[in-house]
Amino acid sequence: MSEVVIEFSASTQSLGALQEAAYRLIGQAACHIGETDGQYVCRLSPSQRHFQGDELRAHFLNLVTDENLREKVRHETERLRDVIVALAFGSLAEQD
Template identity: 50%
Template sequence: MRLMPQAAKLPAASSVEVAVDFDSSIQSLSALDAAAYRLIGTATCQVDRAGDRYLCRLISSANPQKGAVLGPDELKERFLSLVADENLRARVAARTDGVRNVILALAFGALATNQNDA
């Protein structure tokens, strides 16, 4: 019986580590957490508070789900873009809160009226 040759092992991609810090009086923790969540599969993020700063330690995944391992500059840029996006989402939500509540009240009020008529 002939033995099968061992499968070739691909070299493990070395993980990349990047630290990004934010002033806690300007940056919300919820936006950092949301951005970290959106990095799942690409990198991990540990957020620590040190005095008046948030320190975010990003470590790229060894086997990323969405393509190649990001380099340090790419990982930092991606995280900063995600944080900016989360900050914008929070501002838009705050500005449209009243309108959203009116729309929901009208929608659910209409549903309640329809159920009472039936």
């Protein structure tokens, strides 16, 4: 089983999204994330024979894209979530 190496620019790609994507690969592949010269280097080692090479690369890139979108949505809705939580706790305090 051959290793798949994917590099990302540390200036444009968050480490958190890479870590979340790596976590979601558990059971399918192991992922080691290192940083060299402003690049995140992800080394993927498949743990299943039928899941290798280009297929593993594509799957990991899809997971990273998904995690990037989740981070974006989380950031864009943070204030709204804070308001909802404040209103929820405010209504609980009024009941006492």
